[in-house]
Amino acid sequence: MSITPFTQHTGVVAPLLRDNIDTDAIIPSREMKRVSKQGLGEGLFAAWRYTLPGGREPQSDFVLNQGDYTGASILLAGQNFGCGSSREHAVWALREFGIRAIIASSFGSIFYNNCVRNGLLPIPLDAAQVELLAERVVRDPQQQRITIDLPAQTLALAAEPEGILSFDIREGDKQMLVEGLDGIALTLKHAEAIDAFEAQDKQQRPWVYL
Amino acid sequence: MTQTLFDKLWQQHLVRDLGDGEHLMYVDRVFLHERTGSIALSSLAESGRSVRAPARTFCTMDHIVDTFPGRGDHTLMPSGRDFIEATRRCAHAADITLFDIGDARQGIVHVVAADQGIALPGLLQVCPDSHTCTLGGLGALAWGIGSTEAEHAMATSTLRVLKPKTMRVNFHGDLPAGVGAKDLILHLIARYGAGGGSGYAIEFAGSAVQALPVEARMTLCNMAVEFSAFTGLVAPDENTIEYVRGRPYAPKAEHWDAACAHWRALVTDADAIFDRELDIDCSEIQPTVTWGTSPEQAVAIDGSVPQLDEESDTRKRGAMEKALAYMGLTPGTRLTDIAIDAAFIGSCTNSRLSDLRAAARFLEGRQVAPGVKAVCVPGSTQVKAAAEAEGIDQIFLAAGFEWREAGCSMCFYAGGETFGAGKRVISSTNRNFEGRQGPGTRTHLASPLTVAASACAGYIRAAGEQP
Known part of the structure; x- marks a missing residue:
């Protein structure tokens, strides 16, 4: 499958500030129904997103179901996001849902590699910076978007463009993402x-x- | 220059330094399973590529296949048959070795890899399954990857890898009676956190590790990934060499001596420097059981569910509250006062012959408590046959356990079999995540011995506490 190159992106940010969000939570095994990388977006965060296992009635208190976060394309998370199972379905599900980048204080290492190989940008930031961004975002999610510039390795809240944060990424990973290699x-x-x-x-x- | 075991293995597989910390590493073995193997193989074929070394690429059926006696391609999981059939078709088309349903070698990928001598000391082996680190117990450099990386490994016999830092965890002293490898790793994760090994390749060492049987070393390394480590390793020794000897894919006579000489050099040099070292006194370790929904939420079996105010970190306290709600527990409850509905012995963590023997020794002449559903799933068809030859199946059955065909089974819920919502399971598996064993199912991780003892008591219980 061709990979969508990642250069600049501006999007609505959804905070999910739990630590150790594992790939079983991102996509439960029972939602991996077909021999395919497609058709997984519906199962994203299924256990939290829907009222019943296997059901599709939205759980109203889950962040991605709230109107304020409609169209979210960036996730904010805590430590060790994507730990656990190596299932690449977690990344395929996030991608299909429309997530382009995940900002977290750390990532599971297999998940991180899976992201880079599928055009999804993982951004590690200090826990304090993540919390600060979350505080800003929740005030007005549709206005407080984040703009990410991968070639420059920076991000900023759209409403506070002077508050630029820089982030680390290896040159090889950046090249794969920017060029969709x-x-x-x-x-x-x-x-x-x-x-x-x-x-x-x-x-x-x-x-x-x- | 002095080197760690990990440095030696790394150097032996380094094809090219790609710069910026990234290395092109030679892959000796790829092992697939039907959950992701079919996707990786079909995606590879769609891109017009082929498997570069089919003779060193293997596949088994374990993740989705049912474990009921008399099973076939049909599964309780809806659409499971599609995965099984696609895997079979793709494996045959790619001309790789498949251990299919009905094959005497079939079983959980990491158990089969050791059974068959596909994993060996010093090999670099990968599989699209996070518990591939299990094989570090043999002194193999092995880790879990995603499907896209599996395609890369199959197409090129290499992976592009960021070299991790090195850590040594020294388990000093002797293990107290009734304490095994599972308790060591749960203790380590509880003490340093589920993220404690992040960014490191970990060598497990010290007198307690040296004294561990080879299969127990695999249990120890299996959960390195639950510690967020890149992988776990134990230096191979004479016990490892004896374990490997004579297995179907082990070196044949003409190469055996050279292989042994190579393996004997796979040790950390004296004075080699690790980026981090941890020291643990084994005399303080007891049988250990998880109470929450992360493997770090574990305590010694004579302990209690912790009080919220014992945790100063507000985020961790929040996670504790969520875990308590999911698990249906209140702080301060003694572990041994927690009643269980089910007991499960199986998974790549604890389903090898020595695990089944340990549980059977306890179960002989005992009965599972009334109302407890108890299930034993041997890790491979070969392990099952070996256990049956010793009469272990009869001990499990007489005690009231179900005795199953080999596979991953209820280590996770794929839409098929589960213990049910709200049910509390003591389990020899590796993950106690929310919903891991089924929606609403509550998992307590423990050693097979503790699972057997708890099954008989009807409550969480160490083997030593039984009459």
């Missing part, structure tokens, strides 16, 4: 190095090569 194609540029490694390794560890 396919990791396999990038790696196949090193095919000769892989073949050379293998030829030498076969001498040293012949039992590995079944």
Whole structure:
């Protein structure tokens, strides 16, 4: 599947400031019904978003069901967002729902990699900064949008453009996101190095090569 | 230069430094399962790519397949058959080895990898399942990846990886009686938090770890991911070599001596420096059980559900309140006063032969308490057959446990079987997340021995406390 490049994005921000939001919560296993990367958006946060397991009646107190957060494309979260199961369905579900970026104080490492490979931008920020942003956003979610500039590695509240925050991302991850690159194609540029490694390794560890 | 075990394994698989901390790493083995394997294989094929090393790529049926006796492609999970059939079709088209339903080698991917000698000391092995770190117990560099990375590993025999920092966790002293690897890892996570290992590859070391049987080392490493670690590792030793010897995909005679020599060098050099070291005195560890919805919410079995005011961090207190509400518990309740509805022994954490033996030793001559649903799911068809050869199945059945076919089963709920909403389960699995074992199901993680003892008592109970 082609990946949507990520350069600049401005969007409504939904705060979900729990720590350790695991990928079972992002998409319960029971919502992964088809042999496909599609059709998962409906199951996003299903256990919190709907009143009954398997049902589709919105749970009114869940942030993504509230009118103030209509069209949210950025999530604000606590520590260790996306921990647990390696299921890439969590990222596919977020993407299909319309989420483009997640700002959290830390991420599960497998989830982080899955994001980068699917055009979803994970932004690690200090917990204090996350809370500060959340405080601003909840005052008027539709007005207090956040603008993210990935090439510049900055973000700011649309209403307070002078309050720019910068964030870290590795150059390789940034390149994949900005250019919407396919990791396999990038790696196949090193095919000769892989073949050379293998030829030498076969001498040293012949039992590995079944 | 002195090196850690992890540094050695890393160096041995490094194809190229891509800069900015990213390394191109050679992948020795890829193992798939029907939950995501079918998606990864079909997506690879759609992009016109093929599996570069099919002889070193494997697949099994474990996540979705039912575990009822007499099972087939039909599953209680709606649409489960689609995953099974697609996986079978894709595996055959890609010419990789599939351990299908009915195959004597089928089972939970990480159990099968060890059973069959597909995982070996020193190998770099990946699987689209977060508990792939289990295989660190053999001294393999193994970790869980997503489906897209699995495609990458299959297409290129490599992965682009950010090199993690190194941590050593030293478990000093001897384990008290009735305390096992599961208690060690739950204790560690409770003490340092579910995020405590974030960014690190962890070597488990110290006298207590050296004394652990190889299968218990896999239990320890299995939950490294619940500590948010990149992976867990235990240095291979003579016990590991004996464990591996003679397994179907282990080195054959002509390479055996060279392989053993290679494996014996897979140790951390004296004076090697880790980015972080933790020291734990095992004499203070008791059988440990979770009370909440994160594996860090665990206490010693003679303890109580904590009081909210014991937690000064307001966010953590908020998480505690949510966990208490979900679990239907009040602060101060003694763990041993918590009645259970069900008991589950299984999963890649604790379903190997030694786990079943430990539970069976306790269950022999005892009965599951009235009203408790008790289920045992061996980790692989091979483990099941070995247990049956020892009569372990008869002990479980006589005690009142169900004895199942191999698979992941109720470690998680995929829309099929569950213990039910509001039901309280003592479980030898690895995740107590909300809804993990079914909507509203309440999970308490514990060792297989504690699960067996609790099943018989009808309450959370350590084996030592039974008459």
